[in-house]
Amino acid sequence: MTAASQPASYLWLIPFLPLFGFLINGLSGKRLKNNAVVDTIALGSVGVGFLLTVYYFIQLIGLPAEGRSLHQSLWTWFDVGGARVLGGISTYKIQWAYKFDVLSGCMALLVTGAGFLIHLFSTGYMAEERNDGRYYRFMAYLNLFVFSMLNLVLGANIMMMFLGWEGVGLCSYLLIGFYFDKESAAIAGKKAFVTNRIGDFGFMIGFFLIFQVFGSLDYDTLMGSVREVANLPLITLYGHTASPTWWFNLIGCCLFVGAMGKSAQIPLYVWLPDAMAGPTPVSALIHAATMVTSGLYMITRLNFIYVSAPVALSVVLAFGSLTAFVAATMGLAQYDIKKVLAYSTVSQLGFMFMGMGAGAFTAGMFHVFTHAFFKASLFLGSGAVIAACHHEQDMRNMGGLKKVMPITAMSMILATFAIAGIFPFSGFFSKDEILWKVFEGWYAHGHYTGPVLNLVAWILGMLGAFCTAFYMTRLIAMTFFGEYRGAGHDPYHLTVPSEAHGHGDDHGHDAHDDHGHAAPAHHDHHAAPAHHDAHGHDAHASHGPTEVSWRMWLPVAILAGLAVVGGFLNYPESLHRILPLAPSELFSKWLEPLLYQVSAPHHGEHVPPAMEYGLMAWATFIWAPGAMLLAWWMYKIDPSWSRPKAFVAKFPNLYRWVNAKYYVDEFYEAAIIEPLKRFSAQLWSFDTWVVDGMVNGVARVTLIWASLMNWADEYLVDGTIDLIEYIVQETSQVFRGLQSGRVQNYAFVMFIGFLVFAFWKFLA
Amino acid sequence: MVNLNAVLLISFLLFSIGIAGVLIRRNALVILMCVELMLNAANLNFIAFARHSGSVSGQAFALLIMGFAAAEVAVGLALVVALYRKRDTVQVDDINLLKG
Numbered sequence: 001m002t003a004a005s006q007p008a009s010y011l012w013l014i015p016f017l018p019l020f021g022f023l024i025n026g027l028s029g030k031r032l033k034n035n036a037v038v039d040t041i042a043l044g045s046v047g048v049g050f051l052l053t054v055y056y057f058i059q060l061i062g063l064p065a066e067g068r069s070l071h072q073s074l075w076t077w078f079d080v081g082g083a084r085v086l087g088g089i090s091t092y093k094i095q096w097a098y099k100f101d102v103l104s105g106c107m108a109l110l111v112t113g114a115g116f117l118i119h120l121f122s123t124g125y126m127a128e129e130r131n132d133g134r135y136y137r138f139m140a141y142l143n144l145f146v147f148s149m150l151n152l153v154l155g156a157n158i159m160m161m162f163l164g165w166e167g168v169g170l171c172s173y174l175l176i177g178f179y180f181d182k183e184s185a186a187i188a189g190k191k192a193f194v195t196n197r198i199g200d201f202g203f204m205i206g207f208f209l210i211f212q213v214f215g216s217l218d219y220d221t222l223m224g225s226v227r228e229v230a231n232l233p234l235i236t237l238y239g240h241t242a243s244p245t246w247w248f249n250l251i252g253c254c255l256f257v258g259a260m261g262k263s264a265q266i267p268l269y270v271w272l273p274d275a276m277a278g279p280t281p282v283s284a285l286i287h288a289a290t291m292v293t294s295g296l297y298m299i300t301r302l303n304f305i306y307v308s309a310p311v312a313l314s315v316v317l318a319f320g321s322l323t324a325f326v327a328a329t330m331g332l333a334q335y336d337i338k339k340v341l342a343y344s345t346v347s348q349l350g351f352m353f354m355g356m357g358a359g360a361f362t363a364g365m366f367h368v369f370t371h372a373f374f375k376a377s378l379f380l381g382s383g384a385v386i387a388a389c390h391h392e393q394d395m396r397n398m399g400g401l402k403k404v405m406p407i408t409a410m411s412m413i414l415a416t417f418a419i420a421g422i423f424p425f426s427g428f429f430s431k432d433e434i435l436w437k438v439f440e441g442w443y444a445h446g447h448y449t450g451p452v453l454n455l456v457a458w459i460l461g462m463l464g465a466f467c468t469a470f471y472m473t474r475l476i477a478m479t480f481f482g483e484y485r486g487a488g489h490d491p492y493h494l495t496v497p498s499e500a501h502g503h504g505d506d507h508g509h510d511a512h513d514d515h516g517h518a519a520p521a522h523h524d525h526h527a528a529p530a531h532h533d534a535h536g537h538d539a540h541a542s543h544g545p546t547e548v549s550w551r552m553w554l555p556v557a558i559l560a561g562l563a564v565v566g567g568f569l570n571y572p573e574s575l576h577r578i579l580p581l582a583p584s585e586l587f588s589k590w591l592e593p594l595l596y597q598v599s600a601p602h603h604g605e606h607v608p609p610a611m612e613y614g615l616m617a618w619a620t621f622i623w624a625p626g627a628m629l630l631a632w633w634m635y636k637i638d639p640s641w642s643r644p645k646a647f648v649a650k651f652p653n654l655y656r657w658v659n660a661k662y663y664v665d666e667f668y669e670a671a672i673i674e675p676l677k678r679f680s681a682q683l684w685s686f687d688t689w690v691v692d693g694m695v696n697g698v699a700r701v702t703l704i705w706a707s708l709m710n711w712a713d714e715y716l717v718d719g720t721i722d723l724i725e726y727i728v729q730e731t732s733q734v735f736r737g738l739q740s741g742r743v744q745n746y747a748f749v750m751f752i753g754f755l756v757f758a759f760w761k762f763l764a
Numbered sequence: 765m766v767n768l769n770a771v772l773l774i775s776f777l778l779f780s781i782g783i784a785g786v787l788i789r790r791n792a793l794v795i796l797m798c799v800e801l802m803l804n805a806a807n808l809n810f811i812a813f814a815r816h817s818g819s820v821s822g823q824a825f826a827l828l829i830m831g832f833a834a835a836e837v838a839v840g841l842a843l844v845v846a847l848y849r850k851r852d853t854v855q856v857d858d859i860n861l862l863k864g
Binding site: 739740741742743744747748751 | 783786787788790795856857859860861862863
């Protein structure tokens with residue numbers, strides 16, 4: 001930690017390139033008639049950023065493990081000197097500085113890499129917007145998003161992280177509400193923003209407290225002084241005296257509230273499923289690669305606080321495991337393909353927090369990366385499916401798509417294996433490690449003396465993993481297998497009327513939405529040619545979905561490939577003994593310099609217990625495949641879905657609750673939003689009647705006084721002046737005649753005067 | 765030797781013609797000329813009294829007044845020209861901007 005980090009002079013370009021892209025596209029995009037220019041700027045800025053990240057990453061690999069850190073300080077952002085902090089007056093100046101170390105380097109690679117692929121995908125997916133002038137706006141927002149996220153991960157202090165933190169919140173609002181002419185999208189955007197604000201409040205309190213305790217916000221300084229602070233006997237702040245651990249717990253809990261908002265944990269997860277109102281690439285960008293990982297990044301980055309805060313870690317573990325399970329069950333009964341993936345994301349984020357809560361920060365972080373691969377692949381794949389099915393999102397109206405879009409189908413099936421945790425795929429390595437670490441907390445080397453919370457969390461996690469495997473297989477079976485049920489082909493009467501999921505109502509989507517029920521003769525009539533040109537489909541488009549363009553399937557395939565092999569980045573030590581396939585625990589060792597060690601690490605021989613092998617084998621050979629086979633049996637073997645129907649008929653209430661996501665949204669609506677609204681209405685009426693009444697009363701008194709003054713002014717003051725003026729005028733009327741203006745009159749008067757004078761002299 | 769009274773009478777007549785012209789005529793140029801007449805009447809008076817008293821100082825005054833008159837005519841004509849340019853007339857009864 002104390003090893004000096006190397007300066008890097010072009011580090012600033014990584015975040016600033018997308019910012020420039022945003023500025024150029026955002027300010028001049030409307031005038032750039034050529035979308036190719038917009039594409040070049042948007043993709044180029046992120047692509048060059050990615051290459052630069054790769055360059056610095058390679059440079060980082062070349063450095064010794066303790067000194068793997070590059071930094072660049074651009075300018076002093078603001079000076080907080082003079083603030084009263086623990087132990088005196090602060091002289092701290094917040095720098096606008098970037099730090100490229102083992103963690104932020106990985107995150108930057110992920111953000112720029114996945115970001116680039118998603119940009120590429122968007123050029124295909126947003127084909128329709130390319131023609132109606134909204135396209136540049138979308139690309140500009142995407143770039144701003146990438147900038148904010150890079151600022152979040154590359155910033156060298158918490159303020160920089162906070163800037164990015166708020167930036168991604170803003171961008172998610174803008175992007176979710178991209179189709180702001182549609183009310184549901186606008187509401188979802190607002191919901192995401194407000195929910196995130198609640199989390200941000202906790203985050204702010206958290207880092208204010210950090211500043212109060214440490215007097216600094218730089219990660220390096222914090223990490224260097226944490227041992228010293230933790231050894232203080234007591235800390236007194238705001239008149240409250242407590243042990244450092246108490247304060248660390250408080251800070252940890254506050255920060256976790258922030259993470260709850262950003263990373264969609266119970267109880268603040270509600271915004272994420274609604275965020276599906278945005279365009280699908282946005283879902284991929286927000287849900288897979290970037291925004292939702294920021295809470296996990298923050299916890300890993302500030303692990304030195306959490307390590308010293310056992311209660312905060314327990315809170316993280318409890319909420320994480322609860323989210324992992326509850327969100328997974330919510331995914332079981334959804335029909336909207338994007339909603340399934342959304343709940344899946346919430347659940348997977350819960351797994352990550354579980355790992356962090358168990359103290360396994362690298363395991364949680366590793367799941368962030370594997371999840372980014374397979375979830376981005378799944379989201380982009382679902383986007384391709386939706387685009388191919390003419391903006392149909394209900395899985396009941398899909399089916400059999402494997403035949404027409406084999407590449408997308410293969411990619412998504414591989415990603416499904418990864419998320420379900422089947423052995424050589426990446427999800428197995430990351431999820432299993434998390435579950436093992438959680439279990440190990442209770443297992444305690446065979447003594448079974450750990451906290452019961454760990455056992456409960458582990459059970460919830462296993463159930464969540466079962467549900468995950470189930471709903472993902474269900475999604476694949478409903479979407480890619482069986483017969484295509486859209487466009488009037490519906491042998492089992494499973495389709496439902498679309499809920500007008502298509503965006504851009506002026507593009508003939510409504511005509512497409514009733515394809516499922518329209519008579520076949522209407523097809524060619526309904527297939528608006530403009531629609532097909534926009535999508536680049538061939539003439540068969542009206543008869544059913546077709547494979548999407550390479551710009552859409554290529555990112556899906558790349559990400560799926562990463563999802564397949566990504567697990568070997570952190571090949572577990574225990575498996576290495578049996579199958580030496582890859583260097584073991586690369587990722588954990590890579591992140592090691594970042595992690596705060598409470599005590600000196602013991603490098604003794606660590607024998608993986610037989611229990612670990614047992615649980616691993618159980619999870620990957622019986623548990624997850626069992627869930628997948630169950631889903632396969634229910635949805636694929638019997639294409640009329642009689643088995644799930646029978647199940648629903650047997651437990652109608654259970655189905656109703658799960659399908660309605662346990663009425664959490666309704667509960668929030670009734671318990672929080674409605675009282676808030678009523679309270680606001682009360683305040684509003686107070687404002688109208690009392691505050692405004694007071695103001696209006698003052699205004700009325702002033703008005704009356706002013707009209708009195710006006711009367712006095714008009715009749716007394718003006719009257720006096722008018723009188724004087726009248727007298728003067730009348731008097732001067734007499735003398736007016738003398739002033740004829742004729743020079744000869746004056747000469748004559750002079751002459752007469754002279755004569756009079758002369759006579760008078762003469763006579764005298 | 766011309767009688768002093770006769771000269772004074774001519775001078776008086778000249779002056780009277782001048783003042784009458786100034787008061788009666790409407791043309792600014794004519795008024796100027798009449799002013800010249802009045803000046804010259806005064807000149808004549810000066811010379812007559814100088815000759816009568818045998819002193820030269822009166823004649824010097826006459827010469828001075830000629831100079832002044834030349835200057836006055838120059839200024840006066842300039843004024844008249846400016847007036848004409850501005851108002852397109854030299855009739856003084858058309859010019860009554862100072863009327864109250």
